Amino acid sequence: MHISEINIYPVKSLKGISLNEAAVEDRGLEYDRRWMLTTPDGVFFTQREYPKMAAIKVEVTENGLLISAEESPGIMIPFEPDQPQKQDVTIWQSVCEGEVYGEDVNRWFSQVLGVDCQLVYMPDDSRRSVNQRFDQGHDIVSFADGYPLMVLGEASLADLNSRLETRLPMNRFRPNLVVSGSEAFAEDNWTRIRIGDAVFRSTKPSERCVITTVDQAVGGFDGKEPLKTLASYRMAKTVFPERYESFGCGENAVLFGQNLIAENTGGVVRVGDGIEILETSNLKG
DSSP, rough: OOEEEEEOBBBBTTTTEESSSEEEHHHHETTTOOEEEEEEEEEEOOOTGGGGGOOOOEEEEESSSSETTTTTTEEEEESSSSEEEEEEEEETTTEEEEEOHHHHHHHHHHHHTTOOOEEEEEEETTTOOTTTTOOOOOOOOOOOSSSSEEEHHHHHHHHHTSSSSSOOGGGGOOSEEEEESOOTTTTGGEEEEEEETTEEEEEEEEEEEGGEEEEEETEOOOSSSSSHHHHHHHHHHOTTTTTHHTOOTTTTTTTTEHHHHHHOOEEEEEETTTTTEEOHHHHHO
């Protein structure tokens, strides 16, 4: 088994970036979801409400983020606001402090999406804890939905695609790490793994939502798949009948992929790195 893809999503819900390597930090991979679009009062935006976000491109440069969209000239955004205004921002049930960018940046995003919004940055001193069920006392996360990283196996997607009329690409599921050479859904039972110098522990399977029905190439909803098919065989009550309550999810939650937390930082993961399984747990038993 080895890592075949590494992806980051610097601005939450915008287009991802594929990398050959990435540094591992306490919040996840470097640059991953450290920026986010919100309402003026700080409530997060995602593709669930604005699928067009998927088509906004992001590039990490030496000077900051280069953001571009087909109908608009690109804009260069510094890594941190020049004159930041601190504001509490909300992601689901968690609240943390962000730094709001200035009017020019916010106007660009508002015009592209057709809705009043603002860009916020998560500074290093802003601490957002993971779900307390899986927090060992110091575990933090970026603006990701709940956990620092998500891993998904190529074989798991191949299993799903074998059940679909139209095959879907990996980017529908927005994983950070993609594994080649594992069996389908092997990641369900990984408790701790090592990739390069980094050790990760699993928390819970990833609950999938309507974002999986967004065509990531064009930024628009594309029917009911893959949720319809995933619901036929990947519901929590079906896959983990005796364990799903411990995940904190409902019996009808659709699960695909595994959420991870880094146990050590400062390492680097690279495409081609082997995966060492340190501990497993028969979650299905």
